[in-house]
Amino acid sequence: xxxxxxxxxxxxxxxxxxxxxxxxxxxxxxxxxxxxxxxxxxxxxxxxxxxxxxxxxxxxxxxxxxxxxxxxxxxxxxxxxxxxxxxxxxxxxxxxxxxxxxxxxxxxxxxxxxxxxxxxxxxxxxxxxxxxxxxxxxxxxxxxxxxxxxxxxxxxxxxxxxxxxxxxxxxxxxxxxxxxxxxxxxxxxxxxxxxxxxxxxxxxxxxxxxxxxxxxxxxxxxxxxxxxxxxxxxxxxxxxxxxxxxxxxxxxxxxxxxxxxxxxxxxxxxxxxxxxxx
Amino acid sequence: xxxxxxxxxxxxxxxxxxxxxxxxxxxxxxxxxxxxxxxxxxxxxxxxxxxxxxxxxxxxxxxxxxxxxxxxxxxxxxxxxxxxxxxxxxxxxxxxxxxxxxxxxxxxxxxxxxxxxxxxxxxxxxxxxxxxxxxxxxxxxxxxxxxxxxxxxxxxxxxxxxxxxxxxxxxxxxxxxxxxxxxxxxxxxxxxxxxxxxxxxxxxxxxxxxxxxxxxxxxxxxxxxxxxxxxxxxxxxxxxxxxxxxxxxxxxxxxxxxx
Numbered sequence: 001x002x003x004x005x006x007x008x009x010x011x012x013x014x015x016x017x018x019x020x021x022x023x024x025x026x027x028x029x030x031x032x033x034x035x036x037x038x039x040x041x042x043x044x045x046x047x048x049x050x051x052x053x054x055x056x057x058x059x060x061x062x063x064x065x066x067x068x069x070x071x072x073x074x075x076x077x078x079x080x081x082x083x084x085x086x087x088x089x090x091x092x093x094x095x096x097x098x099x100x101x102x103x104x105x106x107x108x109x110x111x112x113x114x115x116x117x118x119x120x121x122x123x124x125x126x127x128x129x130x131x132x133x134x135x136x137x138x139x140x141x142x143x144x145x146x147x148x149x150x151x152x153x154x155x156x157x158x159x160x161x162x163x164x165x166x167x168x169x170x171x172x173x174x175x176x177x178x179x180x181x182x183x184x185x186x187x188x189x190x191x192x193x194x195x196x197x198x199x200x201x202x203x204x205x206x207x208x209x210x211x212x213x214x215x216x217x218x219x220x221x222x223x224x225x226x227x228x229x230x231x232x233x234x235x236x237x238x239x240x241x242x243x244x245x246x247x248x249x250x251x252x253x254x255x256x257x258x259x260x261x262x263x264x265x266x267x268x269x270x271x272x273x274x275x276x277x278x
Numbered sequence: 279x280x281x282x283x284x285x286x287x288x289x290x291x292x293x294x295x296x297x298x299x300x301x302x303x304x305x306x307x308x309x310x311x312x313x314x315x316x317x318x319x320x321x322x323x324x325x326x327x328x329x330x331x332x333x334x335x336x337x338x339x340x341x342x343x344x345x346x347x348x349x350x351x352x353x354x355x356x357x358x359x360x361x362x363x364x365x366x367x368x369x370x371x372x373x374x375x376x377x378x379x380x381x382x383x384x385x386x387x388x389x390x391x392x393x394x395x396x397x398x399x400x401x402x403x404x405x406x407x408x409x410x411x412x413x414x415x416x417x418x419x420x421x422x423x424x425x426x427x428x429x430x431x432x433x434x435x436x437x438x439x440x441x442x443x444x445x446x447x448x449x450x451x452x453x454x455x456x457x458x459x460x461x462x463x464x465x466x467x468x469x470x471x472x473x474x475x476x477x478x479x480x481x482x483x484x485x486x487x488x489x490x491x492x493x494x495x496x497x498x499x500x501x502x503x504x505x506x507x508x509x510x511x512x513x514x515x516x517x518x519x520x521x522x523x524x525x526x527x528x529x530x531x532x533x534x535x536x537x
Contacts, residue, residue, distance in 0.1 A: 125445065125448045125449070125452070128448065128449065128452035128453075128454060129448075129451070129452055131452055131453050144453075144454055146438075146454075223420075223439075223441070224440075224441050224445070226417075226438040226439060226440060226449075228439065232439075235354055235420070235421070236420060236421070236439070238354075239354060239420065239421030240377060240426075241377075242357060242358075242377070242378070242380065242381040244358075
């Protein structure tokens, strides 16, 4: 009897016979559906190649680039500021003092429970109607600009989600880790930074990735307050050309951004979980 | 690019799984409108459509002896919705332009009024030329002839595009923008209302045929010449029998049909 390379002593002959899967109705349906998707995908590719219009591309490409840049800036700035803001909110959410926990709870409740569109609209047009009061306290210079309003709305929204991600991730680390660190005489802050946070980040990474992806797609509403991002430019190009290609381009650009981000999250996960790899 | 357009329709229809309905099989004529453009077409607080476009549409339907049904649709998607068969005609103050004519057919105009500029009462804007508005921010509704004109003409100004007229009105009241541009009737109607108390009319813009077109017409799907002919006959009929004047006088102090 030959021993295989794994060294477990099983011979190749002992391997279980491969099961012949019958062609059930579900399996046929599955193959047909996948076939339809592939055909649609090829149709889309063929359409884009056949209808490639150099005039359209040269006319709107600069707009798309500037729109893309606006989208990227908006998401990067909001997500970064949101991350900063989410830390104290997450901390307040777990506080035992109701005077601290309740406002944090209300904040998260409101911003997760209402549409980003409504929040953006309220901050821009709603607060805009309090111009005299805002001028009196010197805040009008900020609220006058659609860009700042967009950043504020998006930051407040993503901070609420990020706070919950952070809180949940920290709570997911077993209490024994805190106790173990305490028994070694480690300071709480050091415990948090060196022991709890690295473990929490493994849990939080994927939700963070999802949140950024949602922000990228959610940012498409910003054109209602006159900030022309990728989606706004797409709509403008469409309203001039009436060519659906404009939307397909936008879809492809969004896909590329999201795919890039997905790969980045994969890489980060590989790095922070290297101790778990076998 | 006839081939690419056919592909485009096929692909979108497949991807979106949209059924493309045929208008001819129906007895009801479905009219698409925006519902956010007073006094031409807007929704009342209890959700009913009213305005000049709506009254004209009803008069035309009476004249053509067909039953009409109104469907409200956001401006940006109004032409694709017509092409996809969600309704059979657009009566929504749509200016007849060459760009739009590549996608849809138009009837003759049913009104033609000039665009204008409005600004806050204390504004120092003297006129409507590029120089008068240099360095100012101008609000217009996006995807309109007014936004096309503003972006082409006021290149020294900051042109801001809003999804509907409601938003630029909010923003000029809030003092974020220095001026707004739209149809003179839309602006006058707003300025005469309590909401428009902030502002005054600066002046009208002489329409540019290449941008503004010959006026507002009824958009229908390409090739439906029979429907276009019916609409045109009905427009002529209500012009002749005084129905148009009756509706016109309900809204305006001058003849909106134009020269």
